Amino acid sequence: MKKLLIALMTTAAALSLAASAEAAGKLKACWVYTGPIGDFGYSYQHDQGRLEVEKALGDKVETAYLENVSEGPDADRAFERLAREKCKIIFGTSFGFMDAEVKVAKKFPKVMFEHATGFKTGGNLGIYNARFYEGRYVLGQIAAKESKKGLAGYIVSFPIPEVVMGINSFILGAQSVNPDFKVKIVWVNSWFDPGKEADAAKALFDQGADIIVQHTDSTAALQVAEERKLHGFGQSSDMIKFAPNAQLTSLTDEWGPYYISRVQAALDGTWKPDNVWLGIKDGAVKLAPFTNMPDDVKAMAEATSKKIAGGWNPFTGPVSKQDGSPWLKDGEVADDGTLLGMNFYVKGIDDKLPQ
Amino acid sequence: MDITVNILLTIATAATPLLIAAIGELVVERSGVLNLGVEGMMIMGAVGGFGAGYLTGSPWIGLLAAIIVGALFSLLFAVMTLSLATNQVATGLSLTLLGLGLSGMIGTSFVGQPGVRLPNLDIPGLSSIPVVGKLIFGQDPVFYISIALTAAVMWFLFKTRTGLTLRSIGDSHTSAHALGIKVIRYRYLAVMFGGACAGLAGGHLSLVYTPQWVENMSAGRGWIALALVVFASWRPWRVLAGAYIFGAVWIGQLHAQAFGIPVPSQFLSSLPYLATIVVLVLISRNKRLTMMNTPASLGQPFVPDR
Numbered sequence: 001m002k003k004l005l006i007a008l009m010t011t012a013a014a015l016s017l018a019a020s021a022e023a024a025g026k027l028k029a030c031w032v033y034t035g036p037i038g039d040f041g042y043s044y045q046h047d048q049g050r051l052e053v054e055k056a057l058g059d060k061v062e063t064a065y066l067e068n069v070s071e072g073p074d075a076d077r078a079f080e081r082l083a084r085e086k087c088k089i090i091f092g093t094s095f096g097f098m099d100a101e102v103k104v105a106k107k108f109p110k111v112m113f114e115h116a117t118g119f120k121t122g123g124n125l126g127i128y129n130a131r132f133y134e135g136r137y138v139l140g141q142i143a144a145k146e147s148k149k150g151l152a153g154y155i156v157s158f159p160i161p162e163v164v165m166g167i168n169s170f171i172l173g174a175q176s177v178n179p180d181f182k183v184k185i186v187w188v189n190s191w192f193d194p195g196k197e198a199d200a201a202k203a204l205f206d207q208g209a210d211i212i213v214q215h216t217d218s219t220a221a222l223q224v225a226e227e228r229k230l231h232g233f234g235q236s237s238d239m240i241k242f243a244p245n246a247q248l249t250s251l252t253d254e255w256g257p258y259y260i261s262r263v264q265a266a267l268d269g270t271w272k273p274d275n276v277w278l279g280i281k282d283g284a285v286k287l288a289p290f291t292n293m294p295d296d297v298k299a300m301a302e303a304t305s306k307k308i309a310g311g312w313n314p315f316t317g318p319v320s321k322q323d324g325s326p327w328l329k330d331g332e333v334a335d336d337g338t339l340l341g342m343n344f345y346v347k348g349i350d351d352k353l354p355q
Numbered sequence: 356m357d358i359t360v361n362i363l364l365t366i367a368t369a370a371t372p373l374l375i376a377a378i379g380e381l382v383v384e385r386s387g388v389l390n391l392g393v394e395g396m397m398i399m400g401a402v403g404g405f406g407a408g409y410l411t412g413s414p415w416i417g418l419l420a421a422i423i424v425g426a427l428f429s430l431l432f433a434v435m436t437l438s439l440a441t442n443q444v445a446t447g448l449s450l451t452l453l454g455l456g457l458s459g460m461i462g463t464s465f466v467g468q469p470g471v472r473l474p475n476l477d478i479p480g481l482s483s484i485p486v487v488g489k490l491i492f493g494q495d496p497v498f499y500i501s502i503a504l505t506a507a508v509m510w511f512l513f514k515t516r517t518g519l520t521l522r523s524i525g526d527s528h529t530s531a532h533a534l535g536i537k538v539i540r541y542r543y544l545a546v547m548f549g550g551a552c553a554g555l556a557g558g559h560l561s562l563v564y565t566p567q568w569v570e571n572m573s574a575g576r577g578w579i580a581l582a583l584v585v586f587a588s589w590r591p592w593r594v595l596a597g598a599y600i601f602g603a604v605w606i607g608q609l610h611a612q613a614f615g616i617p618v619p620s621q622f623l624s625s626l627p628y629l630a631t632i633v634v635l636v637l638i639s640r641n642k643r644l645t646m647m648n649t650p651a652s653l654g655q656p657f658v659p660d661r
Contacts, residue, residue, distance in 0.1 A: 036570030038459055038466040068571070153613065186612045187620035193574040194565040196605075199369055203609040206361045218572075220565040242469045242567065354620045 029053060029263045030087035031065040032078050034094035035192050041217025041236040042191070042253070043067065046093045046116075049255030056260045060267055071096025079104040083111045089266045091259070092116065095160055101125060112271050114262060117162055119340050126273035128258060130284045132162070133169035133339070135251040137314035138287060138304050139213060139233050140173025142248050144181045145297045146231055147211045153204025154185045155197055155214040155221055159354045161342040163215050168346045169314045170213060173304075175348055184209055185351040194220040205230060211248075222246055231292060238288040249301070250288035257283060277336060281309040315339065320347040360489055362606060367494060368564055370602030371501045372397070372556040376580035377587075377594045378501075378508050379552020384584055385512060386545035387525035389654040391447025392432050394577025395454020396550050400425040400557025402458040405470050405568040408561075414473040418497070418558045425554015426547045428454065433546040437539050440656040455571060465568040472566040473497065497559045504552070509591040521545065525650030528657040538657055553577065579628075586635035588645045593638055601631040 031050050035043035050063050064087065069078040075097045082090050083104060089112040092101045098118035105113040105125040113125040121127055143152045152174065156163050167185065174181035184207060186200045193216075201212050201221035205228055212232035214221045219239045225232035225246040232243065234250025258278060265271040278284035287305060290298045308314065317328030322345040328334055345353055376393055383390050403424030408417025432450050435441045475495050476482070482493040512518040521541055524531045528538045556576070561568055579601065587593035608623035639645050 036459055038462060038568075038570035040467045040567075040569055044466070184613045184615070186609055187624070188609075189621060189624040190574070192569075192571070194567065194569060194572050195369065195372075195560065195574060195576070196609075198565050199365060199606055200609050200613075202361070202365045203606065203613050206358050206365075207610065207613045209613075218565070218569055219567055223565060223567065237467070241467065350615055352617050 026062040027060065027089070027263070027267050028062045028064065028085075028087045029259075029266070030063065030082045030085075030090045032069050032075070032082065032090065032092045032094075032097060033065060033067045034069060034071055034096065035067070035217060037065070037067050039192055039217050040219060040239075043093065043217075045236050045253040046091075046255055049259045052256030053259045053263050056256075057263060057267070061263060069097075073100075075100035076103060079113075080107070083108040088112060089114065089263060089271070091262075095162060112266055112273075121273055121275060124273060127275050128262075129277045129340075130253055130255075131277055131279035132251060132253075132285055133165045134279045134308045134314060135285045135287055136166045136169040136213075137173035137308065138301050139249070139251060140170040140175075140181075141177050141304055142290070142293065142297060142301050143170070143211045143213065143233075144174040144177035145300065146248060146293055147181075147209075149208055149210050150178055150181050151209045152181070152183045152211045152213055153201065153207075153209030154183050155200045155204070155212065155216055156185060156187050157191045157216050158189065159187070159343075161340055164345070164353065165339055165342045166215055167349065168342065171346060171348050172314055172319065181348070183213075183349060183351075185349070187354060188216060190216070192217045194218040197221050198224050201225065201232075219243070234288060240288065240291065245292060247288070248292055249290045252286045252288055254284055254286050279308070280305060281311070321345070322347055322349055322353075360486055362610065363490055364494065366599065366602040366606045367498050369605050370598040371495075371498050372559045372564065372576055373580050373583060373601060374501045374595060374598035375497070375504060375559065376553045376556035376577060377583040377598060378505055378591060379549040379556075380581060380584050381587075381589055381591060381594055382508060382512070382521070382552075383545050383549035384653055385525045385589060385650055386521050386542050387528055387650050387652040387655070387657075388436065388542050388546055389443045389447065390429065390432055390436075390450070390546060390549055391444060391581065392429070392450025392454065392577075393549075393553050393581050394573055394575065395451035396425045396428050396553035397454075397557040397560070397577045397580075398458045398571070398573045399428045399454045400554030401561040401572055402462045402465070402557075402568060403554065404558030405465055405561035405566075406461065408471040409465060409468060409568075412471060414471045414562050417471065417562050418473060418555070421554045421558025421562070422551045423554070425557065426551040428554070429546050429550020432550075433543050436656065437542050437546070440658050443654050443656065451577070459570040462568045462570065466570075468568070470561065470566045470568060473562045495559075495563045497555070497563055500555070505591050505595050512591065522650070525652060528652045528655070532657075532659055539659065542657075553580075556580070583631070583635075586632055586639070588635075588639040589648045589650065593635060596638070597631050597635050600634050601627050604630040 033043040037047040066078050092115045095117045101115045102120050105122050115127050117129045188196045197216050198220035201224040210230050214235050219242040222232045222243040226243040238250045240247050313333045315334035317332040318330045319328040321327045400421040404417040404421030407420030408414045435446045436443045478492045482488050532538050583597045587597045604627040608626050
């Protein structure tokens with residue numbers, strides 16, 4: 001029933017777009033979001049990027065977006081609708097839009113497509129991603145320093161490589177400080193359900209975790225941490241207002257600079273499908289100010305961020321897989337291909353990865 | 356022991372909005388009206404409650420606003436379906452769509468703002484009794500409202516004359532009309548009661564459960580409430596049982612995961628739905644009793660002059 005509703009909503013939203021289209025001589029740049037722009041998380045941050053494009057390029061561009069587009073067959077129609085409405089460049093911002101974008105990009109060879117966090121490219125389809133795992137390594141180190149029980153709770157959405165990579169990087173960071181550090185993992189099977197995220201946080205705290213990490217989009221988990229006088233990390237946006245005493249830092253996404261450069265390239269006629277993976281050094285992954293922690297932990301977090309910005313990869317050997325079999329030899333660095341297809345845990349995680 | 360108490364408290368929080376919205380919808384359906392707009396009324400209550408609480412700084416005003424917004428929003432449905440005799444299913448669905456969209460628009464400026472939280476009840480002395488203290492005397496006010504509401508609706512429907520009249524309208528609006536009962540007036544009030552309940556459930560979400568405003572924050576809870584009413588075969592105490600079974604399995608599966616039991620999380624996530632359906636179908640397995648409880652004129656439009 002919900003799917004049907006979302007489909008109806010997508011159609012309604014798309015129809016309303018048609019009216020605002022057609023402005024003479026402007027380049028039309030369009031975005032497709034999987035969540036509502038009011039989620040104050042992932043989709044919100046992408047939309048902030050869109051607003052930055054409007055601000056930076058002014059009357060040379062016109063922007064439009066579709067929100068709440070579910071991943072799957074609905075997405076096909078969303079992209080096709082935008083392409084028909086004279087969007088010249090279209091950004092699909094969620095992993096699950098991948099196949100839809102590949103399909104629609106083939107149909108509209110003159111439209112420029114960009115897909116976030118995926119791995120399929122085409123003649124007019126580029127991909128972009130952010131190395132969130134870089135930030136998660138720093139979170140892991142902070143968690144290991146700040147947790148009194150050596151146990152973090154980790155709320156996650158779906159077992160896609162992006163998420164698995166994040167968990168692995170987090171635990172590697174934590175183990176670099178405390179080799180015995182443990183993490184309890186709860187899959188909520190949703191990117192966005194504040195109530196469920198809050199419930200998961202409560203369950204994890206009740207089972208002894210004293211720090212919460214999330215790979216879901218709402219502020220609910222941090223609010224629980226605030227209520228219980230424990231700590232946690234924000235996600236996508238700086239959530240300090242919701243948890244002034246609980247947030248240690250927040251892993252934020254800054255898409256603006258990338259979007260501006262790509263839309264500018266489209267304006268200049270120099271756009272080519274690209275494959276970029278931006279990290280801390282590019283400013284696409286940012287850690288909100290380190291708060292509620294002693295100075296030495298803060299200094300460590302800053303030093304690690306700097307080290308990563310300098311080119312060091314958190315996935316540098318020696319690293320073993322969960323079952324103890326060797327994965328990376330001493331000094332060996334994981335290649336991007338392996339990371340983007342990551343479907344295994346590293347050593348030290350007790351959870352069984354849902355396949 | 357602490358963990359058990361905490362789990363029970365969490366279950367109550369998860370079940371409360373479902374229970375309130377479902378009890379409201381139960382009264383609506385008992386009067387013979389099917390309002391599929393629960394999700395929309397709930398989200399409007401959530402944004403109204405958050406907004407009023409945020410702007411005035413008082414969660415109580417927020418809660419009151421949630422109830423009023425829910426009731427007013429359901430009035431739209433009542434006018435359409437009762438006075439204009441539109442199709443109830445289509446109108447209910449559009450109420451949900453409208454609510455989701457409208458709340459997003461109203462709430463734009465509330466995104467990213469911490470709201471106010473309704474404080475838990477705290478009776479000096481009583482709340483600090485081990486175990487039962489917190490469970491009985493230390494929960495949020497809406498929890499007590501939800502239990503009182505269930506009892507009140509049970510009493511109203513089955514022990515009062517007005518309740519009997521309401522049920523008779525749900526069973527056969529033409530007969531009731533022939534007896535001189537004001538069918539439309541009863542239904543208006545029932546629909547608005549349902550709206551007020553859905554609004555209150557939404558207020559619980561944005562003022563207690565997760566004190567914040569985000570679009571779509573009801574995340575399908577209105578639909579679960581609707582399903583509960585049907586699977587509970589329109590009996591209040593079964594709705595209560597259903598809401599708590601759902602809440603218990605919902606919280607239980609999160610704990611099971613955190614505990615590390617080796618069952619795929621996708622299966623665990625679907626478990627609350629499965630368990631609730633199975634249990635409620637088992638309680639409602641007596642076909643004749645279920646038939647008796649089903650409002651016979653549910654969903655049919657009624658025009659008095661016809």
